Amino acid sequence: MIDWPLVSVIIFLPLIGALIILFIKEDELTSINIKWAALLATLGTFILSLILWLQFDYSNPSYQYEEKFRWFDDFNFFYHVGVDGISLFMILLSTFLTPLCILASWNNIKKRVKEYMLSFLFLETVMIGMFASIDILLFYIFFEAVLIPMYLIIGIWGGNRRIYASFKFFLYTLLGSVLMLIAIIVMYRNTSSMSIEFLQGNYFSYNTQLFLWLAFFASFAVKIPMWPFHTWLPDAHVEAPTAGSVILAGVLLKMGGYGFIRFSLGMLPEATEFFIPLIMTLSIVAIVYTSLVALAQTDIKKLIAYSSVAHMGIVTIGIFLVNQQGLEGAMMQMISHGLVSAALFLCVGVIYDRMHTREIEFYGGLVQRMPLYATVFMIFMLGSVGLPGTSGFIGEFLVIVGAFKFSSYVVIGAAFGIILSAVYMLYLYKRIIFGTITNNKLADILDINTREKIILIPLAISVILLGIFPNLFLDPMRLSLELIITNYEIANAK
C-alpha cells in the first residue's frame, strides 16, 4: 500500500496548480503558459488517480487510503477522506474529464483565460474532494463549493442567456442543498457523528428518517436532476461553454446519484423503502417525458441535455431497485453517461467552433466533408443509445435485469425510454451527418484536427472498453455495493 497521503494530494493538486497560475504572468496574446500549466496540473492529477485504481484492493468493501485528522475541536468533525468502490470511478471520471475540458477550451476561450483555468482547477478540487470525503460536513462543503466555479463558468464564458442560466443554476441547486445542511445537522445531533462510514446503517427513528430523506431528496433530485426538478439543466447546458457542459453532464449530475447511494440508501433505508414508488414513478415519467421533449428540440445541445435527464432516470431506477444488478447497472450507467454525454457535448463543440451555431437545421451532410468526425460521433451516438458493445448497453441492460425482480411496469417504462432514446439520437444523427450538403456555408468545413483527435479518441476507446470489459469496472465496486445492499436489507427486515 501507499504510505503517503495520496487522496489528499489528488484533491489538492489542482488547487496548487491554480495557486501557481494565479501568480504567473499571463502571456498577452495567447495565454499559452497558463493553458499549459493548467493542462499539466490536471494531467498530473489524472495520473495520480490511476495509481488509486491500480493499487485498489478489490476484496475490501469499505474505505481505503483513509486519512483522518481532527478538524474542529468542539464537534466531531474530521478531515476524513478515503476511497471505496463507489467513489473510485467517480473520482476517475472527474480527473479524466478535466484535462479533456482544458484541451477542449484551448482555442475557443479567448477572454479571461486565467480566470477560466482557475475556475476549472478549483472545480476539479471540489469535485474530487466531494467524492472522496467520508465526513458529511466536508462532503457538504465541497458539494456546495461546486456552485461557485460553475456559476462563474456559465456566467462569464456562456452564451447569450448566460446570466439567466447561471442564476437559475445557482439558486436552484442552493435551495436543494441548504435543506441538506439542516438534515446533516439533525443527523449529527442524533448520533454525534459525521462519519459517512459510521452512519451507514440504521440509526434514526422512522419518522426522522422520512424528513431526513425528503431533505436529502430535495438536494440530490435537483442535482441529478429528476423530473420535475430538471428545468435548470437545459438552460445551464445550452448557455455553458462546451467544457462547462462537459463537466456539468459528466460529473456534476453524478453527484446526485452518488448522494442517493451514499445517503438515502446507506443511511435512511426504511425511508427509502417507503419512497421507492415515488422515485420509480418520477423516473419513468422522466424517461418517457424528457425523451419525447428531446425529440422535439431544434438545438443540438438542448437535445443532449434532455437525453441526460432521461438517462439519469435509468440511473435512479437502478439505484432504488436496491439489488445487485440494479445498483451495478446504475453505477455503470453513470460512468457511461459521464463519458458519452461529455463526448457528445465535445462533438457539438467541434462543429460549434467552426460554424457558431447549434441549430440542427443548419447542418446536414457533414459526412461528406468530415468522415472522421462522423465516425467518432457515431460511436458516441451508439453509446448513448445503448448498443451492445458500447458502455451504454451494460448499464441499461443491468438495470432492466434488476427491474424484472421489482416490477414489470418499471421494465416497460425503462425499455420504452430506451427505444425513444434510439429514436431521437438516430434522428439527430441522420439530420446532422447524413445526406448531401445543402447549406453552402458547410461546403468547406474542416474535419477534426489533431487537438480534437486527442480529446475524442481516448473517450471513444473508453466507451468501447467499458462495453467490452465491464468487469474491469464492476469488480472494484461490487463489494462496496453489496455492503450497502446488505445493510439496507438488514434494516428493512427488522
Place this chain on the structure above:
Amino acid sequence: MLNNIYNIFFIPEIFLACSSFVCLLFGLFLKKNAFRQTSNLAVFVLLLTILLIYYDSESNFANYKSLFSHSSFINFFKILALLGSIASIIISKDYFLGIKLKNFEIPVLFLFSTLGMMLMIASNNLMSMYLAIELQSLSLYVAAAIKRDSISSAESGVKYFILGALSSGILLYGFSLIYGFTGSMNFNEISFYLSKYDNLNLGLIFGLVFVMVGLAFKVSAVPFHMWTPDVYEGAPNSITGFFAIVPKIAAVALIYRFCLVPFENFYLEWSQIILFLSIASMFLGAIAAIAQSNIKRLLAYSSIGHIGYILIALVAANDDGIKAASIYMLSYMIMNVAIFAILLSLKVKNEYLINISDLKGLSKSNPIVSLSISIIMLSMAGIPPFIGFFGKFYVFIAAIEQELYVLSVLGVLASVISAFYYLRIIKIMYFDESISEGIINFQISFQSKIILSLSLFVIICFIFYPSLLINISASLTI
C-alpha cells in the same frame, strides 16, 4: 488606598474615558494634521484598551459590581467592538481626507461611542445600561450629521436622532415598568426576584415588550429597522462603515445579556418576540435588498438579514447559541471591515463609489479587487468554504439542538433568497460587459491594505484551522 487610586486608571473603561479626553485636547491644540494625528492616537488608545482587557480581566470594576458585570462573553464582545472600531478608524482615514472632512472630532466621537459600547456590553443594571446606550447613541447621532454642508448627512443625522430618541424613550418606559414591578434595577436581583414566580404579571410583560422594542431598534431588527437604510445612505461612507461594523456588536451583546440574565427563566415570554423579529429580519433583509441600486442601502438590508440569523441563535438560548452568536458576530465584523475597506478606496470618476452598477467592468481593470469583493459576497451569502458559512452553520446547530426545525428551514430559505443579491454584485463585476473602462480606480493606503488583507485572510483561511477561533468562543459564559 493610594495604590487603589492609581489602579483605577488601569480599568479599561476608565482608561478609555480619560484617553478620549486627552485625544480631544490633543486634537484641539494641534495646528497641522490634527485629524490624522488624532486618528493615530485614537487607534493607539484603543489598542492599549484591548491589552488592558486582555491582561487585567479579573479585577475590572471590582467596585461597581451592581452596575457592571464581568464575564468571558463580555470581554469577548468588548474586544470585538474595539477591534471593529480600530479597523474602521484606520480604513476611513483616507476617505475623510479625500472628502476634505478633517474634523479631529471624528475619531474622538468614535472613541466616545466605543466607550459607550463597552459600557453597554458590560452593564448589569438598567440605569447603567440606559446611560451607556445614550453615550453611544449621542456620539453616533453627531457622527451621522458630521458633514454639515451636506443635506443628506444632516438628514440622516436628524432621522437617526429622532427615531433613536423615540426608541430610547420606549426603552426607558420599559425600564421604569420593570423597576416598578420588581423593585430593583440590578439584573441579578431582578432575576432573583422573578425566580419566585412562575409567570410574569401584566406590568412586567409590558416592560419586557417595551425594552425589546427599544433593543430591536438598536440592533435594527424588523419591524424597527426603518432608520437603517436611510442613515446608512445619508451618512458619509466611512461613518456608514463604522455604523455597520461596531454598534451592532454592542447591541447584539446587550440584547443577549438582557434576555439571558434577568429574564432567563421566562424564555417563553421573550423568545416569541425574538422569534418574530428574527424571521421578519431575515426575510425582509433578503427581499428588500434585491431591488437596491445603492451599495450602502444594500449593505444596510444585508446587515438587517444578518441580525435575523444572530437572533435565531438567541431563540435557541443554549450554550451553542452563545457560541454561534460570537462566531457569527466575528464573521460579520470581519466581512464588513473587508467590504468597507474596499468601498472606501474605490473611486468612480473621482467620486467615491455609491451605485452598484458602477462596479461594471471592475473585474477587467482590477481583477484582485473584484475577486476580493466576490469572496466577501459569497461569504456573506453563506457559501462554503468561507467564514460566513461557518457562522450560519453554528447558528443552525444551536437552533436544531433546541429543536427549532421550522425556524432553521425558514432561515436557510431566506439565505437562498439573499444569495441572489450577493450574486448580483458578482454578476455586475464579471458578467456585464463594461462600456467604459478605466474610470474606476482603487487607491488604498498601506494601513488599510493590511487591515483588508488580514480580514480576507481570516475569511478564506478560517476553514483550515477553525479551532483557533472556535475554542475561544466555545468557552464563553454570559
